[in-house]
Amino acid sequence: MRKSGFFVALALSAAVATPVVAQMDVKDQIETRQSAFTFAGWNMGKIKAQAIDGDVAYNEQQILAAAxxxxxxxxxxxxALFGPGTAMDKNDNTDLKPEFFDxxxxxxxxxxxxxxxxxxxxxIAANGGDKAAIAAQFSEVGKSCKACHDEFRAE
Amino acid sequence: MRKSGFFVALALSAAVATPVVAQMDVKDQIETRQSAFTFAGWNMGKIKAQAIDGDVAYNEQQILAAAxxxxxxxxxxxxALFGPGTAMDKNDNTDLKPEFFDxxxxxxxxxxxxxxxxxxxxxIAANGGDKAAIAAQFSEVGKSCKACHDEFRAE
Ligand code: HEC
Ligand code: HEC
Structure with missing residues (x-):
């Protein structure tokens, strides 16, 4: 679980890379991105319960798995899941604002x-997962979710 | 990205651990597990396209991200997402067979x-991601999906 500039660069390039799959249809793109966010949200919830709310016992292995x-x-x-024609102006089952494409x-x-x-x-989780450090960085991740939702997700 | 017996043991214990979140309702458990599998399936599809079918160029960084x-x-x-009462004998929106609980x-x-x-x-992906080795292990992962589906997922 070492991290280096290389891995960070790699991760960033993957985050904004061109599609890595054969073209998926619009419905599959929408359902798959919703699944990805639902899965991320579930894992955020685990960290919140353990590191913020404290209603579940803090467990470093589970925090690392969630991170x-x-x-x-x-x-x-x-x-790759935000292709043309996948916003809410053209589909009922999505909250993606059409502004995304502008x-x-x-x-x-x-x-x-x-x-x-x-x-x-x-x-942080891989390097021991100190609870206060996890809580602080959890908050930063939460802000990064919100930054996108405020801009591109309909209420 | 080193792997050791410790990490494998850790991963296994996480896979079968007791619930790590405060109790979720039945609908959320079902939707979240479906999301997790949909997200896994999308990532399996990327590896299939690049390492098996070859209809997308092989890219080690993308293979690693998918793995x-x-x-x-x-x-x-x-x-944690397979709690009591979440099988298809009690819900319309799931394919989980009730045998799971027996x-x-x-x-x-x-x-x-x-x-x-x-x-x-x-x-394998973290250690260079040789295409033939990835293809072979992809097939093993696919068998592990199928082993569960054959047993516990309705057709
Ligand atoms: C790049 C932009 C972006 C980021 C970053 C982002 N989201 Fe979202 N999120 C969206 C959009 C757009 C939607 C609506 C997707 C749709 O309906 O097609 C969404 C939908 C969701 C949903 C509802 C999914 C569903 O089933 O409809 C959840 C939950 C969610 N996000 C949680 C998160 C969490 C948690 C994070 C951070 C850990 C996050 N999101 C980061 C853009 C983002
Ligand atoms: C531990 C058992 C198990 C394993 C392992 C497993 N699955 Fe599944 N999978 C299920 C069950 C059960 C369902 C039905 C879930 C439901 O409908 O509530 C399912 C559903 C799915 C779905 C449909 C999700 C939806 O939106 O309804 C996909 C796609 C899928 N699995 C892919 C995979 C892939 C790919 C793998 C391996 C990389 C995998 N599964 C491994 C048990 C498993």
């Missing part, structure tokens, strides 16, 4: 912010 | 098989 999962989502090349620089910025914050959480 | 994602799902403590040893066995196969795929 690995969130980072894996952030580095999975989600961009603001590629902003989209790139929030995606990179998510990857950076998640990689740092993973790094 | 990390599959391992993250396998090690995320999915057991066969805890089998459930444990397939969960461990999934974690072991996924951790090995991640290890």
């Amino acid at each position: 690995n999962a969130i980072a894996a989502v952030a580095n999975s090349g989600l961009g 603001k590629p620089d902003k989209a790139r910025e929030v995606a990179i912010g998510f990857a950076q914050a998640s990689n740092k959480l993973q790094e | 990390n994602a599959i391992a993250a799902v396998a090690n995320s403590g999915l057991g 066969k805890p040893d089998k459930a444990r066995e397939v969960a461990i098989g999934f974690a072991q196969a996924s951790n090995k795929l991640q290890e």
